[in-house]
Structures are given as structure tokens and as C-alpha cells.
Amino acid sequence: MASRVLELNKAPATEGTCVLYVMSRDQRTRDNHALLEAQAEALEHKLPLLVVFNLLPVSGYRKREHYQFMVEGLKEVEADLQKKAIPFVVTIGSMPKNIRALARDMMPHSIYFDFSPLRGPRAAQKELAGAVDCRVVVVDTHNIIPVWVTSDKEEWAAHTIRRKIHSHIEDWAHEPGVLRKHPHEFTPKPTGASWSEVNEILEKIPKSGIAHSFTPGEAAAKRKVSSFIETGLLKYANDRNDALANAQSDLSPYLHYGQISALRILLDIMDKKSHPPQILTSFKMPIHGKEAHESNSIDSFIEELVVRKELADNFCFYNPHYDSLKGAKDWAAKTLADHADDPREFVYTKAQLENAKTHDELWNAAQNQLRKSGKIHGYMRMYWAKKILEWTNTPETAISWAVEFNDSYHLDGGDPNGYVGILWSIAGMHDRPWFDRSVYGTIRYMAQSGAEKRFDTKKYIERWT
Ligand SMILES: Cc1cc2nc3c(=O)[nH]c(=O)nc-3n(C[C@H](O)[C@H](O)[C@H](O)COP(=O)(O)OP(=O)(O)OC[C@H]3O[C@@H](n4cnc5c(N)ncnc54)[C@H](O)[C@@H]3O)c2cc1C
Structure with missing residues (x-):
């Protein structure tokens, strides 16, 4: 049976004192299969669960405003995890170095990552997996269908991946489980960098000067999804190419930082617009512009949110030269x-x-x-x-x-x-x-x-x- 979980090493099962989830691309507590899988593993072995976020002081061309948006979202993650009795720790610097040090201290039973197709996170996860004695896995909770399940090769175009997405989507577009209050506690509680130490790092990062209007975090993302479904979605096919119409969803910053999942947006559309699951396998190449009807809007939006977005991950996963x-x-x-x-x-x-x-x-x-x-x-x-x-x-x-x-x-x-x-x-x-x-x-x-x-x-x- 195909799985969201991919083994990154062949380490034998160890006893371990806890399970670690290293959150990176999917910065949310709901609908996060990596977190849910890590919790399931911890529950099975009656172990505490720790969520770690490793902050890189330099990350591509990211500027201070990007970090601020992300860090505000992470504070919400920390608060939500606290309600579930799951500690959240921030480390700063090289991820493999920091997680290796944590693993030496804590001797985890296993380490969970979320998935990115980009070279930086993949290389760091691979390095860590080769350097620790415990099992290390990655879970694709960013794509609705795990990237390695949709296709085993670089797809040629939207029309080639669309067929594959149609054939798989009903198996994967399901409600993920719900995060439970974790019954196994750490003693003593692990600690990491404080938010003021994080702020000191942020202050050293150059600003881009953008003044965006996005409220960070999972709760804000959820509100944006609801208002888009209520008031924007049915205009999408007609107006999405009008740069003055505000007809796009404005969800991309939330999706990028994983503050909301594409799966949640899709499930909410199916639920609130009373669309049966067949929509997923019957949606057609949508019509845009003046000749489009309201009913095309849902197809249009799914085309972008699912087909185009998952095609992008497919390309970056299978083509190492994705940015040149x-x-x-x-x-x-x-x-x-x-x-x-x-x-x-x-x-x-x-x-x-x-x-x-x-x-x-x-x-x-x-x-x-x-x-x-x-x-x-x-x-x-x-x-x-x-x-x-x-x-x-x-x-x-x-x-x-x-x-x-x-x-x-x-x-x-x-x-x-x-x-x-x-x-x-x-x-x-x-x-x-x-x-x-x-x-x-x-x-x-x-x-x-x-x-x-x-x-x-x-x-x-x-x-x-
Ligand atoms: C030159 C160029 C640069 C781009 N840079 C980025 C980028 O840095 N980050 C980014 O997320 N998107 C990028 N896109 C894709 C797309 O333009 C944006 O995702 C979209 O405009 C974001 O606004 P929205 O969330 O309101 O989109 P909506 O139209 O409401 O779409 C909903 C979601 O569908 C996905 N989506 C929409 N269009 C595309 C597309 N063409 N390809 C893949 N997924 C899509 C996104 O996840 C988006 O958030 C770029 C496109 C081009 C042509």
C-alpha cells in the first residue's frame, strides 16, 4: 500500500525515550500528517512527543518580513501544541547539527520530518538520517497526494499529471485524524531558544520593505479560506485574471508556510459547496474568462490548488535544476x-x-x-x-x-x-x-x-x- 511516509534510513528499531517531529514546511497543528504519524508512533510506544522547529538565520533570499510572518505563525503553533501537552522547541542554526545534538541527549525512538522537494531541506534531512542511530522518516503532508505516489517521474505538463491526480485523488482526499492530548510527558521539559533570542536573529536579517496585509497563522488562514469560499470562489473562473478584481484567494502565503493545507481547503470546498467526492475525478480542463460559468469556478480553482500546485512539487522533486x-x-x-x-x-x-x-x-x-x-x-x-x-x-x-x-x-x-x-x-x-x-x-x-x-x-x- 502506497504511503505518505518515506523511510530516510534503514536504522533498526531502537527503544528510545521519545519521538521527535522536526516541523519545517508544514507549520500547523491541524491536518498535519507528519505530526499525526509522529504522535501515533509515540502513543504506540508510550513515549513523549516533542516538536522542534529549526530556524535558519539565512534562508535563500528570505527577508525579515518573511521571517516575521513565519515566527508569528509558529507562536500560534506553540500555543496550540501546549493545549495538547506537546512541548515545542526552537533551535537556531544548522538543522542536522542541532537535531543530532538533541538526538544524542534524548535518544529518540524515531525522527519525523515533513516534506519539501527543494534541495536545501532534502540535503539536510539526508545528512541527519545518515548521522543518527534511530529511524528517520519524511511524511508528505503538503501535497494532497504524496508526490512519490502521484508519479515516479518528472511530468511533462499539466495534462499528463492531471490524469494521474484523477486516478489517485479519491484515495487521498480524506479527513486526516485529529491531534490528541498527549498522555506521556517529558520530565524535565525540553527547552530551546526563547522568542527573544529568535527576535535577535530576526533583527539582523535585512528587510525587503514590503508592507503586506496578511495576518499570520493557522487561525487567520482558516478565516481566509471561509471568506473565500463564501464570497470569492464562484467568481474565480470569470475574474481571476483581472488584476483589479481581488478574485484570487490570497491563500499562497499561508500555503507556502504550511499554515493551512491544500487538503483542508479542498475538503472545505467539498463540504461547504456540497460537492460530492466525484468532483475530484470528473473535473475538467476549466474554462476561464468571459465564457466561463459559475460552475467552472470550482474546477478552475481545483486546477490551480491541486493540479498546478502538485505539478510544481513534482518538477522540483524530480528535476534538480528547478531554478535554472x-x-x-x-x-x-x-x-x-x-x-x-x-x-x-x-x-x-x-x-x-x-x-x-x-x-x-x-x-x-x-x-x-x-x-x-x-x-x-x-x-x-x-x-x-x-x-x-x-x-x-x-x-x-x-x-x-x-x-x-x-x-x-x-x-x-x-x-x-x-x-x-x-x-x-x-x-x-x-x-x-x-x-x-x-x-x-x-x-x-x-x-x-x-x-x-x-x-x-x-x-x-x-x-x-
Ligand atoms: C513568474 C511567477 C512566479 C510565481 N511565484 C510564486 C511563488 O513564489 N509562490 C507561489 O506560491 N506561487 C507563485 N506563482 C504561482 C501563482 O501565481 C501564485 O500561486 C498565485 O498567484 C498566488 O495567489 P493566490 O493564492 O491568491 O492564488 P489563487 O489563484 O487563489 O490559487 C490558489 C492556490 O493555487 C496554487 N496556484 C495558483 N496558481 C498556480 C500556479 N500557476 N502554479 C502553481 N500553483 C498555483 C497556489 O498554491 C495558490 O495559492 C508564480 C507564478 C509565476 C508565473
Whole structure:
């Protein structure tokens, strides 16, 4: 039987004094299969359970505002765990070093991780698994279907993974269990870094300057889901590409930090909209835009929340070059190479782009939206990344700058969705060849006129200038 749990080492079963769950990508206490599996193991062996979060003082391009959002969410996790008599400890620095030290002191029966397809967490988990004597496992509680169950290879495009998701989803889209009050206590209680020590670290991290409006934490995420289902969901198919309509869910920061799971959102939609589970295997390639009907909205949203999101994890899990041109398919790498020497009408420096100083007011508005609010509208993200290809000397530079801007300013940055969105825009990932043109080759082009058909671009420019 396929499982959410993957063994990271072959350590023999040890007696142990506790079970550790090292929380990382899934920063919530509800609907967290890694936490539930760890508790089940602890209960079976009548052991205490400890949740550890290891804070990295440097994490990709993350800025202070990202850390603050995350840390506020973690304080809520700590309070929720306290109600369940489960201690929560923060360690600071190298994860393998810190957890190894904890394991030496505590001699855990087993160590549980949650899952990320990105190279940093995977390498750290692998290092730890090779360095301790106890069983180490990873549990995919971020994807609705565990990434290794959906497919055993890098998928070509949305249409190839959609079929696989359809064939599995009914087996996996179920209510997870409920976290119990833990009956086995630690004596003495383990301690880690205090929140004031964490704050000292945060104060050393440079700010991005974004002033976002997202309230951090699991409770806020739940409220956002409810209000989206009540008031936004049925407008999704018609209005999601209107950058002025507020028709997207705004759930990406919560999903990115795991403060809510995609599974919970899906289950709530099925429950509140009285949609039977068949919707999961019958949803079609949705219709967007004017010709869409309300009923397409749920399909549209599921397409993004499940198919596109799980495709992004699939890509990053199976392709080690998920954030560079090396990750591109042959046809895309070839067409970009064929057009490498094409003259560029505009070439901007990194500072000009970062400071929204281009000739294109629409692009500048998107960049301003990013730097001010920490979130560009979904439609404009595609336009934004494609123009970076058009205005830099090489696609490699375009990808590297797009990743840096994306991850420094987007509150949901540093996510598989971001790497795939950037490669989709600049290197045709999960797309197909279009008409050949200068610089882009056969990578799909996006013109300002496309945006003008979808929303009032003048108003958008006014709002973000
Ligand atoms: C250049 C570029 C950069 C991007 N950077 C990021 C990023 O850093 N982090 C991030 O989470 N998403 C990123 N995306 C994907 C997408 O634009 C955002 O997930 C979405 O706009 C977030 O807003 P929302 O939660 O209101 O989305 P909604 O439209 O309400 O969608 C709900 C959820 O579905 C998922 N989703 C939606 N669109 C996509 C997509 N195209 N691919 C994968 N999953 C999707 C997300 O988890 C999203 O939160 C990027 C896309 C592009 C083209």
C-alpha cells in the first residue's frame, strides 16, 4: 500500500525515550500528517512527543518580513501544541547539527520530518538520517497526494499529471485524524531558544520593505479560506485574471508556510459547496474568462490548488535544476540558444528592474505591486517574468534575477510554485512551443494587449505607480 511516509534510513528499531517531529514546511497543528504519524508512533510506544522547529538565520533570499510572518505563525503553533501537552522547541542554526545534538541527549525512538522537494531541506534531512542511530522518516503532508505516489517521474505538463491526480485523488482526499492530548510527558521539559533570542536573529536579517496585509497563522488562514469560499470562489473562473478584481484567494502565503493545507481547503470546498467526492475525478480542463460559468469556478480553482500546485512539487522533486535554465526541456533550451544573439530593444540593469525603472508602465506597476504589497497578481506574474527575459542579455540572467526578486519580495516566495512559474514564463516549462519570434524563440510571448483585454490596465498602473 502506497504511503505518505518515506523511510530516510534503514536504522533498526531502537527503544528510545521519545519521538521527535522536526516541523519545517508544514507549520500547523491541524491536518498535519507528519505530526499525526509522529504522535501515533509515540502513543504506540508510550513515549513523549516533542516538536522542534529549526530556524535558519539565512534562508535563500528570505527577508525579515518573511521571517516575521513565519515566527508569528509558529507562536500560534506553540500555543496550540501546549493545549495538547506537546512541548515545542526552537533551535537556531544548522538543522542536522542541532537535531543530532538533541538526538544524542534524548535518544529518540524515531525522527519525523515533513516534506519539501527543494534541495536545501532534502540535503539536510539526508545528512541527519545518515548521522543518527534511530529511524528517520519524511511524511508528505503538503501535497494532497504524496508526490512519490502521484508519479515516479518528472511530468511533462499539466495534462499528463492531471490524469494521474484523477486516478489517485479519491484515495487521498480524506479527513486526516485529529491531534490528541498527549498522555506521556517529558520530565524535565525540553527547552530551546526563547522568542527573544529568535527576535535577535530576526533583527539582523535585512528587510525587503514590503508592507503586506496578511495576518499570520493557522487561525487567520482558516478565516481566509471561509471568506473565500463564501464570497470569492464562484467568481474565480470569470475574474481571476483581472488584476483589479481581488478574485484570487490570497491563500499562497499561508500555503507556502504550511499554515493551512491544500487538503483542508479542498475538503472545505467539498463540504461547504456540497460537492460530492466525484468532483475530484470528473473535473475538467476549466474554462476561464468571459465564457466561463459559475460552475467552472470550482474546477478552475481545483486546477490551480491541486493540479498546478502538485505539478510544481513534482518538477522540483524530480528535476534538480528547478531554478535554472539547466532544468528546461531540450526544445526550450534550443530555441533560447538559437536566439541568444538576437538584438534586444531594451536591456536593463538589475537595479533598474528592481527599482521599476523601465519604459513599460504596466511592468513597473507590477514590480511596484511586488515591492509594496509582497504579492503580484497571478496574471501579472507571468507578464512580469516574461519581460525580464526580453530585457536581459541572457535567459540565465533573466531566471536568476527573476528568482532573486520573486523570493526577496513575494511573501509566498521560495516555493516550488515560484520556480516553476518562472521557468514556465522564461523557459517554456510545462508549456509547448508557440510561434517563433525574436529573443523568445518559440517560448510563449505575452503582450500588453493581452492584459488590456482582461482588465483596466490604466487603473492598475495608477494604483501601483
Ligand atoms: C513568474 C511567477 C512566479 C510565481 N511565484 C510564486 C511563488 O513564489 N509562490 C507561489 O506560491 N506561487 C507563485 N506563482 C504561482 C501563482 O501565481 C501564485 O500561486 C498565485 O498567484 C498566488 O495567489 P493566490 O493564492 O491568491 O492564488 P489563487 O489563484 O487563489 O490559487 C490558489 C492556490 O493555487 C496554487 N496556484 C495558483 N496558481 C498556480 C500556479 N500557476 N502554479 C502553481 N500553483 C498555483 C497556489 O498554491 C495558490 O495559492 C508564480 C507564478 C509565476 C508565473
